[in-house]
Amino acid sequence: MSNYDNTTLIAASLKKRYARERRFQWYGRFAVFIGFVFLIVLLADIVSKGMPAFTQHFIKVDVTLDADRLGLPENPTQQDYFGADFGGVVKASLREMFPEVSGRGDKKQLYRLISVGAEYDLRDHLMANPELVGTTQSIWLRAHSEAGSYLKGQVSRALPEADRKVKDIQMDWLDQLRRDGRTQSRFNTVFFTAGDSREPELAGIRAALQGSFFTLMVTFLLAFPVGVMAAVYLEEFAPRNRLTDLIEININNLAAVPSIVFGLLGLAVFINFFELPRSAPLVGGMVLSLMTLPTIIITSRASIQAVSPSIREAALGVGASQLQTVLHHVLPVAMPGILTGSIIGMAQALGESAPLLMIGMVAFIMDAPSGVTDPSTVLPVQIFLWADSPERGFTEKTSAAIIVLMGFLILMNALAVFLRRRFEMK
Amino acid sequence: MMQGTENMGSMTSVAIEAETVETDSRETGESRVLQLQDQDEVRDYVTIGAPFVDNAKMAARNVNVHYGEKHAIMDVSLDIGKNEVIAMIGPSGCGKSTFLRTLNRMNDIIAGCRVDGEITLDGEDVYGRQQDTVMLRARVGMVFQKPNPFPKSIYENVAYGPRIHGLAHNKAELDEIVESSLRRASLFDEVKDNLDKPGTGLSGGQQQRLCIARAIAVSPEVILMDEPCSALDPIATARIEELIDELKEKYTIAIVTHSMQQAARVSQRTAYFHLGKLIEVGGTKDIFTRPRHQLTENYITGRFG
Numbered sequence: 001m002s003n004y005d006n007t008t009l010i011a012a013s014l015k016k017r018y019a020r021e022r023r024f025q026w027y028g029r030f031a032v033f034i035g036f037v038f039l040i041v042l043l044a045d046i047v048s049k050g051m052p053a054f055t056q057h058f059i060k061v062d063v064t065l066d067a068d069r070l071g072l073p074e075n076p077t078q079q080d081y082f083g084a085d086f087g088g089v090v091k092a093s094l095r096e097m098f099p100e101v102s103g104r105g106d107k108k109q110l111y112r113l114i115s116v117g118a119e120y121d122l123r124d125h126l127m128a129n130p131e132l133v134g135t136t137q138s139i140w141l142r143a144h145s146e147a148g149s150y151l152k153g154q155v156s157r158a159l160p161e162a163d164r165k166v167k168d169i170q171m172d173w174l175d176q177l178r179r180d181g182r183t184q185s186r187f188n189t190v191f192f193t194a195g196d197s198r199e200p201e202l203a204g205i206r207a208a209l210q211g212s213f214f215t216l217m218v219t220f221l222l223a224f225p226v227g228v229m230a231a232v233y234l235e236e237f238a239p240r241n242r243l244t245d246l247i248e249i250n251i252n253n254l255a256a257v258p259s260i261v262f263g264l265l266g267l268a269v270f271i272n273f274f275e276l277p278r279s280a281p282l283v284g285g286m287v288l289s290l291m292t293l294p295t296i297i298i299t300s301r302a303s304i305q306a307v308s309p310s311i312r313e314a315a316l317g318v319g320a321s322q323l324q325t326v327l328h329h330v331l332p333v334a335m336p337g338i339l340t341g342s343i344i345g346m347a348q349a350l351g352e353s354a355p356l357l358m359i360g361m362v363a364f365i366m367d368a369p370s371g372v373t374d375p376s377t378v379l380p381v382q383i384f385l386w387a388d389s390p391e392r393g394f395t396e397k398t399s400a401a402i403i404v405l406m407g408f409l410i411l412m413n414a415l416a417v418f419l420r421r422r423f424e425m426k
Numbered sequence: 427m428m429q430g431t432e433n434m435g436s437m438t439s440v441a442i443e444a445e446t447v448e449t450d451s452r453e454t455g456e457s458r459v460l461q462l463q464d465q466d467e468v469r470d471y472v473t474i475g476a477p478f479v480d481n482a483k484m485a486a487r488n489v490n491v492h493y494g495e496k497h498a499i500m501d502v503s504l505d506i507g508k509n510e511v512i513a514m515i516g517p518s519g520c521g522k523s524t525f526l527r528t529l530n531r532m533n534d535i536i537a538g539c540r541v542d543g544e545i546t547l548d549g550e551d552v553y554g555r556q557q558d559t560v561m562l563r564a565r566v567g568m569v570f571q572k573p574n575p576f577p578k579s580i581y582e583n584v585a586y587g588p589r590i591h592g593l594a595h596n597k598a599e600l601d602e603i604v605e606s607s608l609r610r611a612s613l614f615d616e617v618k619d620n621l622d623k624p625g626t627g628l629s630g631g632q633q634q635r636l637c638i639a640r641a642i643a644v645s646p647e648v649i650l651m652d653e654p655c656s657a658l659d660p661i662a663t664a665r666i667e668e669l670i671d672e673l674k675e676k677y678t679i680a681i682v683t684h685s686m687q688q689a690a691r692v693s694q695r696t697a698y699f700h701l702g703k704l705i706e707v708g709g710t711k712d713i714f715t716r717p718r719h720q721l722t723e724n725y726i727t728g729r730f731g
Contacts, residue, residue: 308574311574313532314570314576314637315576315586316532317530317567317569318563318567318586318590319561319590319591328590329576332577333577
């Protein structure tokens with residue numbers, strides 16, 4: 001009797017319960033979908049904006065390498081090459097290609113087809129091949145970034161002339177050059193070999209990459225050993241009392257401190273008090289290691305805690321000392337977790353810009369730093385600087401640098417996954 | 427802890443039941459002891475039987491253990507004779523494991539654990555100032571409830587102890603120790619071709635024998651076993667029990683077990699613990715055939731536990 005009642009009651013409620021479950025699953029699917037769409041949109045936007053930056057246009061110019069015009073003596077020394085007037089020769093060659101151009105304004109527009117860096121490329125080319133002096137050569141010269149963006153199809157003629165940097169007359173010349181087969185798109189090597197520049201076509205991320213590398217190296221060398229040691233001590237050796245509780249709370253709070261505060265601390269302590277060099281990866285790395293330390297300590301403690309107590313007992317049971325237990329048994333088992341946490345902390349540090357702005361790593365750096373005390377900048381700050389520039393050429397550079405930065409972040413996360421798998425298989 | 431409270435509940439009912447049973451032919455004062463719900467009532471209790479022996483390897487005198495507020499072991503005095511197997515039995519939460527772990531100071535690593543009283547190994551104070559825990563644990567080895575091989579190769583598992591203590595002078599000596607330990611744990615024939623395979627890949631019974639091999643590789647004088655067969659099937663259990671029988675020729679063994687049959691099979695003496703108190707100690711045969719205390723009888727006849 002009562003059984004029958006229960007069955008009907010349960011049956012009545014079942015439908016409602018299952019409906020609720022289905023609804024809940026749909027909420028979840030919707031949330032995942034939204035997140036995924038945002039990710040795709042972001043990636044598509046950055047990639048579509050950044051890909052053009054990996055190519056660069058060159059224009060073939062017939063250059064007459066006359067020694068007199070260059071101002072080169074016979075058997076020129078290196079000094080002579082540096083003093084030679086390559087710029088004038090390039091301009092003259094352009095005038096010869098478009099003899100109908102007259103008037104100062106138009107000539108200026110003509111010269112602006114070619115990058116200001118072209119004369120240095122020409123100089124290097126000639127220094128490598130001194131026998132070319134006195135001949136006329138067809139040489140591919142780097143295009144100016146505005147001309148390049150027209151050739152890449154980024155500027156439309158439909159736009160009013162006043163609103164664009166590439167003028168109608170330049171467009172006509174470029175169209176003609178293209179018809180003559182005198183334009184070419186090449187892979188942009190400068191982007192990976194040069195430092196920052198005022199000219200977008202000459203700007204690269206080499207200096208920023210190297211700065212990031214040195215900064216992260218300092219961060220890792222400071223934060224990893226200190227973080228792991230602190231975690232091991234707090235987890236394995238420290239007595240549980242008010243003092244260690246206080247330390248634990250503070251470490252947890254430190255992880256939540258805004259990064260710019262660490263930048264201010266670095267400015268006040270490392271630069272103003274200890275008088276370490278400004279804009280240097282050394283200071284940047286120290287500041288970032290302060291920021292990364294709590295992450296490393298917390299994740300390391302968690303993975304040390306996760307090591308089964310039976311392993312500790314086993315080691316102590318055969319008479320291992322506490323240090324031997326930790327070094328031989330606990331740490332190897334906890335290592336994948338510790339490494340994952342550290343790499344994620346490092347990836348965070350790689351993407352950090354705010355604290356580095358405070359300590360002057362926001363400088364315009366043309367030469368790649370060769371050590372941790374040279375002035376330098378880092379990738380995210382370089383992105384910040386380029387994003388600030390009005391030239392169209394820097395817009396695509398910004399996205400390209402973001403692509404490179406994200407590439408490194410993905411690489412580091414993949415490394416974390418790889419290390420974890422590897423250690424876990426053992 | 428949960429188990430402890432559960433047992434308290436069932437204990438109360440047992441006590442009430444026991445009260446109604448007329449048991450006048452036993453020791454005095456037992457009607458009071460039968461109502462052992464309250465630890466205060468147990469405090470003055472004196473162990474029945476023969477806790478002391480002539481050739482004691484280890485001796486505990488008036489040992490009390492506290493975990494913070496909880497009084498886990500009350501005034502336990504017990505000898506462990508040389509080359510004997512002594513079994514410790516009793517319901518969950520009775521303190522038998524805790525007592526075992528005080529013998530090689532494994533309780534030291536538990537925060538808030540305090541041990542009072544005196545425990546000696548060959549007359550040396552285990553808790554004395556001069557006592558080094560590393561040395562102590564090398565002399566008093568331990569096998570745990572759950573097989574816990576290191577996540578390393580079988581060879582490394584056994585070689586670890588001798589290596590950290592510097593017991594072998596070269597690779598050949600170490601190889602010999604590993605082989606003889608595995609042989610004595612009757613595991614060698616099964617694993618001799620796979621010594622470099624991970625110890626965690628063995629079956630549960632093999633893992634436990636590996637842990638025994640690891641313990642005897644250090645040549646301890648006493649081996650403590652904390653329910654070594656509770657995670658094993660009957661066949662693996664039988665092999666471990668055979669092994670214990672062989673090992674007692676060389677070692678002194680204290681074993682905690684939940685299985686009364688196991689205690690009866692492997693041990694020469696048996697100690698019955700109840701609520702942190704050592705109730706009765708005696709020859710295994712006597713305990714299982716002629717228990718003198720009502721609680722012991724209730725436990726071994728399966729009325730609670």
